[in-house]
Amino acid sequence: MPPAPSKTRVDLGQTHPLRDRSLVPSGMATILPAAAKQVRALEAQLLGRLTRRGYDEIILPTFEYLDVLTPGLEPELIEKCYKFADRTTGRILLLRPDATAQIARTVAMGMMGTQLPLRVSYRTSVFRYEPEHAGRDREIFQVGAEYIGADDAAADSEMLILMIECLKQVGLRSFKISLGHVGFFKGLLVRAGLSPAGQKRAEQAAARKDLPRLQETLTSEQVAARYATSILEAPELCGQAEVLDRGRVLAKGDKSATQALIRLATVYRLLCQAGHQDVLFLDLGEFRGFDYYDGVVFDVFAEGVGVELGGGGRYDHLIGRFGPNIPSTGFALNVDRLFRGLQAQSSASVAGADASKRIRKGSKRTS
Numbered sequence: 001m002p003p004a005p006s007k008t009r010v011d012l013g014q015t016h017p018l019r020d021r022s023l024v025p026s027g028m029a030t031i032l033p034a035a036a037k038q039v040r041a042l043e044a045q046l047l048g049r050l051t052r053r054g055y056d057e058i059i060l061p062t063f064e065y066l067d068v069l070t071p072g073l074e075p076e077l078i079e080k081c082y083k084f085a086d087r088t089t090g091r092i093l094l095l096r097p098d099a100t101a102q103i104a105r106t107v108a109m110g111m112m113g114t115q116l117p118l119r120v121s122y123r124t125s126v127f128r129y130e131p132e133h134a135g136r137d138r139e140i141f142q143v144g145a146e147y148i149g150a151d152d153a154a155a156d157s158e159m160l161i162l163m164i165e166c167l168k169q170v171g172l173r174s175f176k177i178s179l180g181h182v183g184f185f186k187g188l189l190v191r192a193g194l195s196p197a198g199q200k201r202a203e204q205a206a207a208r209k210d211l212p213r214l215q216e217t218l219t220s221e222q223v224a225a226r227y228a229t230s231i232l233e234a235p236e237l238c239g240q241a242e243v244l245d246r247g248r249v250l251a252k253g254d255k256s257a258t259q260a261l262i263r264l265a266t267v268y269r270l271l272c273q274a275g276h277q278d279v280l281f282l283d284l285g286e287f288r289g290f291d292y293y294d295g296v297v298f299d300v301f302a303e304g305v306g307v308e309l310g311g312g313g314r315y316d317h318l319i320g321r322f323g324p325n326i327p328s329t330g331f332a333l334n335v336d337r338l339f340r341g342l343q344a345q346s347s348a349s350v351a352g353a354d355a356s357k358r359i360r361k362g363s364k365r366t367s
Contacts, residue, residue, distance in 0.1 A: 027130055027138025029336075039141070042170055042339060043123050046143040049169045053162055055121035055145045058112075060102045062125075066092040071321040072101030074291045080128040095127040098290070100315065100330055103146050108323030116149030116326070136307075137336065144312070144332030148319070151327030153263060156296045156314060157270040163300065163312070163331045164276055172341055175302040175309070177279055178238075179271075180286025181264040182293055182313075184247060185234055187257030192218075192227035200291075206235045207287035235285030241268070243282040260295075267296050292318040295329070304344020309337045 024030060031039060047057060066083060073081075082095040096102060099122055112118055123143045130136040145162060147155055160177065167175055185206055189199045198221040205214035211232060218228045230250040237243045237250075244265050251257035264282070271280060288297050288311060295314030302309055312331025319326040 025138070027136065029137070029139070035339075039335060039339060042342075043141075043143055043335060045170050046166050046333065046335075047121060047123055049166050050121035050143075050145050050162070053119075053165075055119040055147075055162075058103065058106070058120045058122050060096060060099055060106075060122060060124055062096055063093045064096060064102065064105075066094050069094065069101055069105060072104050072292070072318060073098065077128070077290070080130070082127050082129065096124065097126055097128050099124050099126060099142060099144060099332065100146065100290075100292075101318070103148075103330075104315075104319040104328070105322045107148055107326065108319050108321075110323075117155075118148040119145070120148070121145045141335035142310075142332045143335060144310075144330060146328060146330035148328040149326055150329075151314075151316060153266040153270060155327075155329055156263075156267045157274070159312060159329045159331055160267070160271055160298060161274055161276065163298075163310070163333070164279065166333065167300065167309075167338075170338065170342065171345075172302060172338070173345060175279060175300055175341070176281060178283045178286055178299045178301065178311075179264070179268065179280055179296070180283045180298070181260040181296050182287055183260030183295060184251065184257045184264070184284050185231075185287070187251065187254050187260060188227070188231050188234060190256065191254045192221075192223045192231060194218075194221045194223065202231065203287055206285045209235050209285065211235065237284040238281055240277075240280075240282065243284060244268070247284050264296060288313055290315075292321075298331070300333075302341035302344070304348070305337050305341045307337065308334075309341055310334050 051057065065086075066078075066081075070078065077097055081097045083092050084094075085091070086093050103120060103122070106112060107118065112120075121144065126140050126142060128138060128140070130138055143166075145159070147159055160179070164177070185203065186199070189202055194202060194217075198217055201217045202214055205211070205217060214232060214235065215228075218231060223231070234247075234250060237246055244261060247261050248258070251261055268280065268282065271277070286297055286299070287293075288299070292315045293313045294316055297311070297313030299308040299311035310331060310333035312329065314327070314329040316327040317325055319328060
């Protein structure tokens with residue numbers, strides 16, 4: 001009998017030179033084959049739905065010149081960008097931090113022609129620096145859509161209905177959409193006379209439902225009590241149609257806030273007529289993480305995922321930062337979070353089925 005082949009033993013203990021070093025940068029992930037198949041299938045389902053609805057795919061560049069894209073990015077986001085020098089020109093490049101700003105720049109430069117409206121979709125990754133303790137990814141897989149060149153409630157509702165269809169297309173059964181209008185809260189702040197810096201701090205506090213910080217901002221801005229009361233109440237106005245009634249009381253006398261409520265009410269009514277009332281709740285303190293949103297905005301949430309799966313809204317002045325103003329709206333879904341939401345839903349279904357079996361077995365024993 002020939003001797004058994006010798007086995008090479010690899011020491012993977014504490015003395016291994018790679019043991020104490022991270023092999024993958026924080027906030028990045030390697031998606032292994034089994035999960036990769038599921039993620040690609042998920043993306044294909046989403047893009048398929050968008051394509052069938054007339055949203056043509058656009059493929060965006062991974063790099064952008066910092067000076068070209070800067071008008072579409074807020075300072076806080078620029079700080080989170082990954083930047084490096086172009087070896088050919090010496091100009092500063094950045095890894096794509098936001099797909100919507102890229103599409104706005106593309107439209108403003110006339111690269112998609114002049115015929116409006118435009119409906120485009122995309123599947124891409126965006127890159128943003130996040131502190132390790134924030135628990136957020138630095139590479140974010142997204143699928144999204146933009147509707148460019150229409151400014152009416154029908155366009156806003158089309159975006160929301162399309163997002164709902166996408167979520168149902170991939171099998172997400174239970175989710176909620178928070179729906180608001182940034183113009184309402186902004187109107188209250190302007191009426192109260194806050195400085196631009198104070199408005200920004202108040203908006204950030206409202207977005208986080210951080211009422212102590214909001215109170216602190218109003219105090220430092222010396223806001224009159226009659227205005228401060230309305231501003232502090234607005235972020236907690238969440239619910240169904242009754243929220244709009246209370247919002248009208250708070251907005252009384254302010255044209256901007258009142259017009260925002262009228263638009264929001266129209267969009268809400270259209271969505272209810274389409275049969276989507278069960279997945280909606282109104283939030284008059286709703287803000288998204290980008291300052292270019294200036295109209296109806298929304299986020300989507302699902303059980304088992306502690307952050308939003310995605311969202312979007314209206315940005316009528318973003319394209320104007322690169323060229324002429326063109327009213328637009330859109331949304332993006334975080335593929336990784338959506339995948340986690342589907343996994344949580346599947347786990348809950350399995351647990352529920354197991355519990356039902358145990359109950360049936362127990363009833364048989366006692367019969």
